Amino acid sequence: MIRTVVVLGVGYVLGAxxxxxxxxxxxxxxxxxxGHPAAKAALDAGRRKIADRVSPDPAMVHLTEIDSETTVIEPEQKS
Known part of the structure; x- marks a missing residue:
């Protein structure tokens, strides 16, 4: 019995x-x-593409400038 426990213990330690x-x-x-810059760029581009497809928020489009400090935007209409 002790021999079996020792064998199992050694096997566990070596396997770990x-x-x-x-x-x-x-x-x-x-x-x-x-960590490679090219891989980071590819991963970021893929994530952005997926996020754009599954995003519940519509894209915003620039419409009118009211004055030099205020701009009106609204969701882009998809055709």
Whole structure:
């Protein structure tokens, strides 16, 4: 019985170390890829595109300047 517990304990410790190493490897690769400026730009563009499609707010369009400090805007009419 003690032998089985020791074998399971050793297996758990070795598996946890291997799993942690693999996790750190994957996390490092993810950070390297998402940290690159080109990848950031692509991710931001994709997020903006998705946000524009699912946004419940209509796009605002500039209509009239009342004076130099005041502008009237209203939702853009989709055709």
């Amino acid at each position: 170390k291997a799993g942690r190493r693999r996790y750190e490897q994957l996390a490092g690769t993810y950070r390297a890829v998402t």
